[in-house]
Amino acid sequence: MELSEFILANAPLLAAECGQFAGTLLPAADSLDVxxxxxxxxxxxxxxxxxxxxxxxxxxxxxxxxRTNAEGEALSAAQVRGDxxxxxxFTVSQTVAEFRALRAIVLRRWLETRPSIEAAGFEELIRxxxxxxxxxxxxxxxxxxAITLDRSQFLGVLSHEMxxxxxxxxxxxxxxxxxxxxxxxxxxxxxxxxxxxRSLVSVLDDLLDYVRCGVRGGMRLTPMAFSMDELCxxxxxxxxxxxxxxAIEFESDGDLRGTWDEQRITxxxxxxxxxxxxxxxxxxxxxxxxxxxxxxxxVVVEVHNSGPPIPPRTLxxxxxxxxxxxxxxxxxxxxxxxLYIVREIAGAHGGRVEAESTDAGTVFRLVVPKAAxxxxxxxxxxxxxN
Amino acid sequence: MxxxxxxxxxxxxxAETHVRTVLVVDDSRDYVEALCWLLQELTRWRAAPVCTxxxxxxxxxxxxxxxxxxxxxxxPSSGFHFLDVLSAKFKERLPAVYVVSGNxxxxxxxxxxxxxxxxxxxxxxxxxxxxxxxxxxTS
Numbered sequence: 001m002e003l004s005e006f007i008l009a010n011a012p013l014l015a016a017e018c019g020q021f022a023g024t025l026l027p028a029a030d031s032l033d034v035x036x037x038x039x040x041x042x043x044x045x046x047x048x049x050x051x052x053x054x055x056x057x058x059x060x061x062x063x064x065x066x067r068t069n070a071e072g073e074a075l076s077a078a079q080v081r082g083d084x085x086x087x088x089x090f091t092v093s094q095t096v097a098e099f100r101a102l103r104a105i106v107l108r109r110w111l112e113t114r115p116s117i118e119a120a121g122f123e124e125l126i127r128x129x130x131x132x133x134x135x136x137x138x139x140x141x142x143x144x145x146a147i148t149l150d151r152s153q154f155l156g157v158l159s160h161e162m163x164x165x166x167x168x169x170x171x172x173x174x175x176x177x178x179x180x181x182x183x184x185x186x187x188x189x190x191x192x193x194x195x196x197x198r199s200l201v202s203v204l205d206d207l208l209d210y211v212r213c214g215v216r217g218g219m220r221l222t223p224m225a226f227s228m229d230e231l232c233x234x235x236x237x238x239x240x241x242x243x244x245x246x247a248i249e250f251e252s253d254g255d256l257r258g259t260w261d262e263q264r265i266t267x268x269x270x271x272x273x274x275x276x277x278x279x280x281x282x283x284x285x286x287x288x289x290x291x292x293x294x295x296x297x298x299v300v301v302e303v304h305n306s307g308p309p310i311p312p313r314t315l316x317x318x319x320x321x322x323x324x325x326x327x328x329x330x331x332x333x334x335x336x337x338x339l340y341i342v343r344e345i346a347g348a349h350g351g352r353v354e355a356e357s358t359d360a361g362t363v364f365r366l367v368v369p370k371a372a373x374x375x376x377x378x379x380x381x382x383x384x385x386n
Numbered sequence: 387m388x389x390x391x392x393x394x395x396x397x398x399x400x401a402e403t404h405v406r407t408v409l410v411v412d413d414s415r416d417y418v419e420a421l422c423w424l425l426q427e428l429t430r431w432r433a434a435p436v437c438t439x440x441x442x443x444x445x446x447x448x449x450x451x452x453x454x455x456x457x458x459x460x461x462p463s464s465g466f467h468f469l470d471v472l473s474a475k476f477k478e479r480l481p482a483v484y485v486v487s488g489n490x491x492x493x494x495x496x497x498x499x500x501x502x503x504x505x506x507x508x509x510x511x512x513x514x515x516x517x518x519x520x521x522x523x524t525s
Contacts, residue, residue, distance in 0.1 A: 156490065160459070163488030164414045167509030171420035174512055178427050189423075192416040279462050282440050307462060 003124040006110045007049040014106055015041035021101040028089040030347075039084065041102065043077035048131030052124065075142070078135035082142030086150070087320070095143055099136040103129070154321075161203045165196035172196070206337040209344070210321055219348040221261035223372045228256040228265070228299045229290045235269045236288045243277055247285035254292035256299050258370030260349055265368075268345040268353075271338040272303040272364045280305025280362070293367065298351070301366040310357040318355055319343040342366065350374020407432045408519055409451035411442045411468065412486070413460050421455070421512060428516035439463035443471050451481050453519060458487040458496060465496075473501050484518060486510045 007014065019038030023029050029037060075083070085095045106128070111117075117125070172189035179185065213219050229252035236250045269288070276286040284306040293300045310318070321340040339353075342364075346353040351368035408431050412418045415437050422433035434451065436442045439460050445451070454472065458465035465485065473480050485496040488508040496502045504518060 159490070160488040163508035164412075164417055167488075168414060168417040168420055170509045171417065171424055171512055175420055175424050175427070178424070189420060192420055195416055281462075282438050 001113060003106075003110050003121070003128055004049040004052040006113065007045050007052075007106060007128075010109065011042045011045045011049075014045055014102075014109065017105050017109075018098065018102045021105070022098055025090060025094040025097065027347075028085075028091075028094065032088060036084075036088070040077040040081045044081065044135050045102075045106070047077060048128065048135060051131050051134075052127045076135075076138055078138040079142040082139035083146050085139070086143045086146035092140065092143060095139060096136065099132060099139070103132045158203070158207065162200060165199040165203075168196035169193050206341060209341050210337050213341075213344045219264070219344045219376065221264055221348050221375050223259045223261055223375050225257065225259050226262055228252075228258060228260075228301065231262065231265060232269055232288050232290050232301055235266060235273065239270065239273050239277075245283065246277055248273060248277075249285050249287045250289075251287070252290040255296065256290055256292065258299055258368070259372035259375070260368060261345075261375075264345045264348070268342045268366055269301060269303070271342050272301070272366065275338055275364065276303050276305035276362070279307065281307040297371070298367055298369050301368075302363050303366075304361055304363045306361045309359055310355070310362055315355050315357055319353065339364075348376040350376075404524075405430070405432045406452040406519075406522075406524070407434055407449070408453040408455060409434045409436065409442065409445055409481075410455045411436050411439070411460070411465065412455075412457040413437055421515075424512045425516055425519065428513065429519045431519050439465070439468045442468050446472060446475060450476060450479070453482040453484065453522065455484050455486055455515065458485060458492040459489050465492075466499075469499070469501055482522060484515065486515070 001009070015038045018041050019034060022037040023032075023034075081098075082095065085098075107125070114121070172193045175189045179189075209219070232252070233250050236248045240246075240248045273286060273288060280286060287302075287304040289302045289304070291300050291302075292298070319339050319342070321337055343353050346366055346368060349368040350373070351366065353367070354365050356363050356365070408425060410418050410422050410425070410433050412421070418435040418437055422435045425431060425433040431453075434445060436445055440463070456465045456468065460468075465487070469483065472483070480501060482503045483501060485493065485502050485505040486508055487493045487496070487505070490507060493505055493507055496505050506514070
C-alpha cells in the first residue's frame with residue numbers, strides 16, 4: 001500500500017497514537033482530555049496524504065481550511081493546532097516534538113506493513129516529509145503569532161490593573177496638597193493612598209506568581225497542619241471589613257483538618273471571594289461553605305454568588321491566564337490572574353478548582369486532599385506545626 | 387444598603403440658583419471619593435459618586451446630571467451599557483460625557499462614539515477634568 005493510502009486508511013489510529021504521546025507533555029497536557037490531545041491530528045494527516053497524491057511542491061498544494069478565526073482568516077488544521085497549543089500552555093519544544101512523534105509513528109507503522117522500500121516508496125517518503133515540514137512551519141508560525149498576541153494582551157492587562165490605583169494615589173496626593181495649601185480639614189486621602197499602594201503590590205505579587213508558575217515548573221508550597229474552616233472563617237471575616245456593603249456568609253461541616261500551605265490557601269480563598277464580590281449581583285451576599293468529600297479524604301471550599309449565569313464558553317476560559325471571556329465583553333470578566341493563581345494553588349496541592357454557573361448563581365469549588373502526599377513542596381515544609 | 391461615600395457636601399458659599407452636578411462613575415471607591423473631593427474643591431460643581439452601573443442607573447432615575455465622568459470597565463456591567471441607558475433616557479438632552487478609562491482598547495472605541503464628548507486614559511489629570519467642567523457653558 002502506498003504511504004498516502006496507508007495514512008488515509010489508518011488516520012484515526014495514527015492520530016490516537018500521537019495523542020498518547022501528547023499526553024506525556026506535562027504540565028500543559030495535564031488539563032486536557034483525550035479528544036483535545038489528538039484534536040486536528042487526523043485532519044492534518046488527511047491533508048498531508050491528499051497533498052501527497054497531488055503534484056507540485058508542498059507549500060503550493062491544497063489550502064483546505066479547517067477553521068476560520070475571529071478575523072475571518074481561513075486556518076489549516078496545522079495552524080489551528082499551533083494556535084491551540086500556545087493557548088493550552090505547551091512550550092514551542094513540545095509543539096515541535098508532537099510533529100516529530102507524528103512523523104515517527106506514521107513511518108514506523110507504514111514500514112511494519114512492507115518488507116522493503118522501492119524507488120517509488122522513497123519518493124513518497126520525501127513527499128510525506130515535505131508535508132509534515134509544511135504543517136510544522138504553519139503550526140509554529142501560528143504558535144508564535146498567538147504568543148505575541150498573548151504578550152500584548154498581558155501588557156495591556158498589567159497597564160490597566162495598575163492605572164486605577166495610580167490614579168487614586170495621584171488624586172489623593174493632589175487632595176493632600178490642596179488641603180495643606182488651604183489649611184482646610186485633611187481629607188481621608190492617606191488611607192486611600194495606602195489602600196491603592198497595597199492594591200499595586202497585590203498586582204505585582206500576582207504578576208510574580210504568574211511568571212514563577214510559567215518558568216519554574218509550577219508553584220512550590222510550604223505545607224503545615226491546620227483547620228480549613230478556621231482559615232476560611234477568618235478570610236470571610238477579614239474581607240467583610242473591606243466590603244461593608246456586602247454580606248459574606250460562612251458555614252462549615254465535618255472534620256476539616258489537613259495539611260496545606262496556609263498562605264497559599266488563604267490567597268486562593270481570598271481570590272475566590274474577591275471574584276464573587278466583583279462579578280456577583282450587587283448587594284447580594286456571598287456564601288463561603290467548607291465541607292468534607294470523598295469519604296473524608298478531601299476538603300471542599302465552595303464560594304457562591306448570585307447573578308446571571310456565566311456562558312459555558314466563558315466558564316471554560318476563566319482559569320486561563322489573561323484570556324478574555326468573550327471578544328465582545330467590555331465588562332472585563334476574566335481579565336487578570338486571580339482565578340489562574342487559584343488553579344495553580346489547587347494543582348500544587350494535588351487538588352483542583354471548578355466552576356458551575358446556573359440561574360441560581362455561580363459556585364467556585366476548591367477541592368484539596370487532606371493528606372500532604374500530592375503536594376509540590378519547596379523543600380522547606382513545616383509539616384508538624386500546628 | 388450601600389455604604390455612604392466619603393465626599394463632603396458643597397461649600398455654602400458656592401451656592402447658586404442651580405448647582406450643576408457631575409456624576410462620577412468608577413468601580414474603585416477610593417478613586418471616586420478622591421476625585422469627587424478634588425472636583426468639588428477645584429470647581430463650582432457638585433460631584434455625585436457612584437461605584438456600580440446599577441447605582442448610576444438608579445441615580446439618573448431621580449435626577450439628570452449635567453455631566454458624567456464615566457469609567458468603561460465596570461464588571462459585571464459596562465460603561466457602554468450605562469451610556470445606552472443614559473442616551474435612551476435623556477435623548478437630545480444627553481448630559482456631557484467624559485470617559486476616563488484604563489483600557490486603551492475600550493477608550494479608542496469610546497472616542498469613536500458620538501455620545502462621548504471627551505476621553506482620557508487613567509490616571510487623568512484632575513485639573514484637566516476640572517477645567518473641562520468649568521469651561522462647560524450653562525444650559
